[in-house]
Amino acid sequence: MNGALPTPLLQASGITKNFGAVTALRSVDLSAGRGDVMAIIGPSGSGKSTLLRCLNFLEKPTAGAVILGNDRFEAQEFSRRISWGARSRLISLRRRVGMVFQNFNLWPHRTALGNVMEGPLQVLRISRPEAEARAKDLLASVGLAERAHHYPSELSGGQRQRVAIARMLAMEPEVLLFDEPTSALDPELVGEVLGVMRSLAKEGRTMLVVTHEIAFARDVATKVVFMTDGVIREEGSPEDVLRGAKSDALRSFLSRFHDDEGRAGNGVGG
Template identity: 55%
Template sequence: MNDATREGPILEAIGIRKSFGPLEVLKGIDLELARGEVVALIGPSGSGKSTFIRCLNMLETPTDGVVRFRGRAIGDEFKDRGESYGFGTLRRHVGMVFQHFNLFPHMTALENVIEGPITVLKTPKAEAEAKGRELLAQVGLSQKCDAYPAHLSGGQKQRVAIARALAMEPEVLLLDEVTSALDPELVGEVLSVIRRLGEAGMTMAIVTHEMAFAADVAHRVLFFDQGVVAEHGTADDILAHPTSERLRGFLARFHQ
């Protein structure tokens, strides 16, 4: 990393709109992610935060607006074209972890982790495996390298999924409600992995319903409501000193 690449946001969204048929889910969202920054996206279900985070790696194509990576606009195809990056380049550098893990069931934990480097980056297998084992050890799963996803708990699956995303050495990590499908007692093990990533300086956008976690790891918080960012500010501003009625009402449900 040199100083030139440090300037300006690493990932940026400008005026993102997304409609599904007549339903406008996102009504013009802006976001700047600086290197090393952790941003939490909170808000009621259906407020558009998951759709928005999926627009950041073009799993959803915005109806309007621009996504920029390293200052370059993302085009509308897989390949880079002229000054704009394609989906391929964007996704190689921006990893994603999903609510329902989406591990590849026909591959072991280790095979899941090395699939991206081998297929996309053409990393030699031995090298990818060595790094894959290291990553699985980092998420506390060195014993589970050869286990298939069907034989892992939800928390273990999600940690494999995080290792799989990290294997691509992403510059940004998008986390889409990664603990929402977990049993309550398994949430902690996944959150602690993410917390450590944040401490290590990973740039992250996190859609979450875990308010205490958001307050803990996020530098900034965006409150989504009905397709717009209704409030944004530091984690302390938003979570500890909410001003709007909507936000107070939303947060109250987590303090019962």
């Protein structure tokens, strides 16, 4: 029997990010295997969202590398004016590592259907009939078939976020990044977005989710990462991290939450 560990699908190696004199990330290492659902938790300002944006170079790291499959993307390759070849590699990385943002980022002048069709048409260069069929299937899969011809202004926050998820999926990414996808939603709309994400996890999608939804991390994640001050402080299974917090910082963070069953404390019992 071969005891070798499977090769990670996505890795961060020594990712550092400086904003002037402020260091937001400090040599962060991270790895996610195919089918992993990684919940990244921590207080505001801990570097969670910056790390997520560095993974597909929407934020260019100051140092370090991102490895996706067999492809390595070094920060220094993209630190200054980049070549056409490097630009093409960046476009490929961003297509393969999709992202859903806190505030939807939908095109207001396009319908839900138009938003989902745009990437396949403009980037993947597939035919309009194929792009439309794909978009309709994806909108149906997130429960929005009847809202296909509505504009973002005509949709609720939860519906807009589900359109954003469908738009990401239309590009057929290998890795799905979610940056606090429920933080801009009214409480009664959170469940419909988390329901879609739970379904994606059941499909075996590789997902990295920055979230304050501790119950989601407990019930859906295969790994939990806790960050403070631009550093990963604890990581492991939900059981290890959420029930067996080793640091005062993590215990203090978890004590702020109540889970859906109304238990006080960290939302995970105990």
